Amino acid sequence: MYGTVLPEPAFTIEDKGLFPEGIAYDSKTKRFFLSSLSKFKIISIDKSGRQADFIQAHQDSMLRCVSLKIDEKSRSLWAVSNSDWGDSVISAIHIYDIDKKQLIYRFFTQKGESVVFNDIALGQDNESFVIDYEGNSIYHIIPEMNKVELLIKSDNFLSGANGMCISPDNTTLFVSTSSTGIIIIDLITRKIRTIENPLAVDINGIDGLVLYKNSLIGVMCKDETSAEPMIIRYQLNLGGNQILGATILDRKNPGFATPTNGVMVGDVFYCLAATYLQLFSLNENENDEKLGNPLIFKYRLKEK
Numbered sequence: 615m616y617g618t619v620l621p622e623p624a625f626t627i628e629d630k631g632l633f634p635e636g637i638a639y640d641s642k643t644k645r646f647f648l649s650s651l652s653k654f655k656i657i658s659i660d661k662s663g664r665q666a667d668f669i670q671a672h673q674d675s676m677l678r679c680v681s682l683k684i685d686e687k688s689r690s691l692w693a694v695s696n697s698d699w700g701d702s703v704i705s706a707i708h709i710y711d712i713d714k715k716q717l718i719y720r721f722f723t724q725k726g727e728s729v730v731f732n733d734i735a736l737g738q739d740n741e742s743f744v745i746d747y748e749g750n751s752i753y754h755i756i757p758e759m760n761k762v763e764l765l766i767k768s769d770n771f772l773s774g775a776n777g778m779c780i781s782p783d784n785t786t787l788f789v790s791t792s793s794t795g796i797i798i799i800d801l802i803t804r805k806i807r808t809i810e811n812p813l814a815v816d817i818n819g820i821d822g823l824v825l826y827k828n829s830l831i832g833v834m835c836k837d838e839t840s841a842e843p844m845i846i847r848y849q850l851n852l853g854g855n856q857i858l859g860a861t862i863l864d865r866k867n868p869g870f871a872t873p874t875n876g877v878m879v880g881d882v883f884y885c886l887a888a889t890y891l892q893l894f895s896l897n898e899n900e901n902d903e904k905l906g907n908p909l910i911f912k913y914r915l916k917e918k
Contacts, residue, residue, distance in 0.1 A: 709757060
């Protein structure tokens with residue numbers, strides 16, 4: 615069983631127009647990194663709370679930045695970004711050297727390909743897997759080989775694919791979708807299936823998905839007019855293919871404003887709790903009275 619968890623404020627971003635969607639953490643420098651959908655950049659926050667631009671607006675042709683992941687072994691930061699949606703949408707992957715703040719590799723899709731990259735998961739040997747939200751697909755990226763290839767496509771299973779994480783042994787992808795909830799992809803056989811859910815716990819509407827020990831943590835942000843956003847921890851069986859139970863870590867929190875993603879720092883889950891993305895538009899107005907400063911909450915996870 616999981617113990618009671620109380621949310622704690624971690625830090626506030628003094629930028630009402632940032633509209634962050636992705637968050638990552640580097641244990642070596644003890645810095646958090648946040649993506650900006652509106653300002654085409656990445657910011658960093660050190661352990662004292664100081665904020666700075668890691669990547670300035672439009673640097674290296676950065677687009678509207680959504681997902682971030684860090685590979686501490688290779689000291690690299692991976693960023694997913696997209697141009698404005700439409701017939702000519704372009705998606706991009708940027709990889710940076712964290713310590714040197716230098717671009718290592720970047721990849722752009724072509725106009726007219728109808729590819730919209732979303733969340734990203736990092737595997738072993740500097741490879742990654744990225745969701746194509748528009749194409750109901752997942753791509754496999756190997757930078758050293760300058761290779762981006764389709765891993766799997768499924769209009770049934772991957773419709774509305776959003777959050778994604780990978781097992782420690784690099785054999786399984788867990789993906790949250792709007793069509794079938796949480797699905798599992800075997801990276802060896804490339805077989806895809808829905809996670810077993812005999813208790814019929816709610817697994818729909820999850821944005822961010824994080825693996826922690828033998829559980830999944832989902833940041834659920836359904837249509838806010840019909841359901842309260844919440845953070846849920848799903849207990850898995852030893853095989854990782856079945857949900858044994860679920861615990862709501864937080865819901866009806868007045869500080870929530872379109873929570874999106876989170877990251878584990880040891881046994882503490884840091885969540886982008888207030889992004890105000892429900893107010894985002896291509897003509898964003900930082901003086902909108904409904905906008906507030908983005909908030910990050912933390913949840914100390916302990917097992918009894």
